[in-house]
Amino acid sequence: MAGTDKKRPLIAQGPVIVLVEPQLPENIGMVARAMANFGLAELRLVNPRETFPGEKAYAAASKADHVINKTVVYGALHEAVADCRYVVATTARERYSFKPVLSAVEAAQNLRTHEEGGEKTAILFGRERFGLSNEEVSLADAIVTFPVNPAFASLNIAQAVLLMAYEWMKSGLREETQTVFRGPQMMQAPKQSLYGFFDQIEEALEVRGYFRPPERKDVMVGNLRAVLTRAAFSEEEIKLLRGIVSSLDRFSPRAPRGSGAPEPRTRLVSTRAEKKS
Numbered sequence: 679m680a681g682t683d684k685k686r687p688l689i690a691q692g693p694v695i696v697l698v699e700p701q702l703p704e705n706i707g708m709v710a711r712a713m714a715n716f717g718l719a720e721l722r723l724v725n726p727r728e729t730f731p732g733e734k735a736y737a738a739a740s741k742a743d744h745v746i747n748k749t750v751v752y753g754a755l756h757e758a759v760a761d762c763r764y765v766v767a768t769t770a771r772e773r774y775s776f777k778p779v780l781s782a783v784e785a786a787q788n789l790r791t792h793e794e795g796g797e798k799t800a801i802l803f804g805r806e807r808f809g810l811s812n813e814e815v816s817l818a819d820a821i822v823t824f825p826v827n828p829a830f831a832s833l834n835i836a837q838a839v840l841l842m843a844y845e846w847m848k849s850g851l852r853e854e855t856q857t858v859f860r861g862p863q864m865m866q867a868p869k870q871s872l873y874g875f876f877d878q879i880e881e882a883l884e885v886r887g888y889f890r891p892p893e894r895k896d897v898m899v900g901n902l903r904a905v906l907t908r909a910a911f912s913e914e915e916i917k918l919l920r921g922i923v924s925s926l927d928r929f930s931p932r933a934p935r936g937s938g939a940p941e942p943r944t945r946l947v948s949t950r951a952e953k954k955s
Contacts, residue, residue: 691717691718691719691793692717692718692719692720692789692793692799692846693718693720693789693793693799693800693801693846694720694721694722694759694762694798694799694800694801695709695713695718695720695721695722695800695801695803695839695843696722696723696724696755696758696759696800696801696802696803697709697721697722697723697724697726697803697835698724698725698755698802698803698804698805698810698814699724699725699726699727699804699805700723700726700727700805700806700835701726701727701728701805701806701807702727702728702734702806703726703728703730703731703732703734703735703738704734704735704737704738705738705806705834705835705836706721706723706726706730706735706738706746706749707734707735707736707737707738707739707740707742707746708738708739708835708836709721709803709835709836709839710735710738710739710742710745710746710749711738711739711740711742711745711836712836712839712840712843713742713745713839713843714739714742714744714745715840715843716840716843716844716846716847717843717846717847718745718843718846719744719745719748720748721745721746721748721749721750722749722750722751722752722758722800723749723750723751723752723758724751724752724753724754724755724758725751725752725753725754726751730749730751731746731747731749755802755814755817756817758800759800759802759817761798762798762799762800763792763797763798763799764788764789764792764797764798764799764800764819765799765800765801765802765817765818765819766780766785766788766789766799766800766801766802766818766819766820766821766822767801767802767804767810767814767815767817767818767820767821767822768801768802768803768804768809768810768821768822768823768824768838768842769804769809769810769815769821769822769823770809770823770824770826770831770832770833777815777818777819777820777821778820778821779820779821779822779823780820780821780822780823781822781823781824781825782822782823782824782841782842782845783845783849785801785820785822785842785845786842786845786846786848786849787849788820789801789846789849790846790849790850801822801839801842802814802815802817802818803835803838803839806834806835822842824838824841864912864914864915865912865913866910866911866912867911867912867913867915867916868913871913871916872906872907872911872916874916874920875906875911875916875919875920876902876903876906878920878923878924879902879906879919879923880899880902882923882926882927883902885927
């Protein structure tokens with residue numbers, strides 16, 4: 679999925695993302711993109727292997743330049759989190775320690791609570807090859823793990839950041855199903871409008887001989903109304919449908935070739951009746 683919407687306000691808040699000794703600038707760029715997707719904007723690097731920033735990082739960031747431009751590089755992890763009050767460390771390996779082990783959902787909720795209390799928070803991510811050392815994990819308040827395949831638990835660093843950033847954004851929603859791209863809720867039309875549509879479409883179907891055999895008409899009408907009622911049409915949608923039926927009622931889809939105007943539908947029906955007689 680591509681594209682940025684400059685008409686919408688840019689969300690830029692939440693926990694600091696700390697990458698320990700990242701190797702590839704492309705990975706840093708993809709991390710910045712994942713952060714921007716879910717409203718995170720503060721990125722800190724600890725001893726990156728290559729000089730930062732660079733063209734490769736900007737290219738991989740896919741226009742998340744506001745994250746790259748404000749990224750700060752540190753020489754040691756304790757310096758990168760010195761101003762933070764609550765820190766969680768991500769890991770895909772089993773750790774033996776006295777620290778609480780949280781799921782991504784629990785960690786995001788804890789981070790949200792601390793952030794709303796005015797405390798600066800951070801999420802630590804380790805090296806691409808072997809993650810965080812035990813000494814680095816010891817600087818965190820809690821450990822975060824993901825429900826991954828135990829036989830293939832290693833995540834790309836950008837994937838790990840994406841998972842945490844997603845859970846962070848979700849923790850701030852009123853409901854888990856909420857999305858900023860959903861259209862406005864349309865009010866359901868009054869029954870009077872719906873019943874008028876019933877009359878119109880049933881009359882049009884009657885003229886065209888749809889209700890056959892006649893003794894099944896009541897059942898067919900009931901089924902039709904049940905289908906149309908389930909849709910919970912708005913007033914605007916009913917007007918659209920009534921306009922379509924009116925258009926079909928005025929014109930036949932099989933007008934004679936070479937004629938200047940379509941043949942009326944009523945004429946088509948009467949012609950068929952004459953042929954039967």
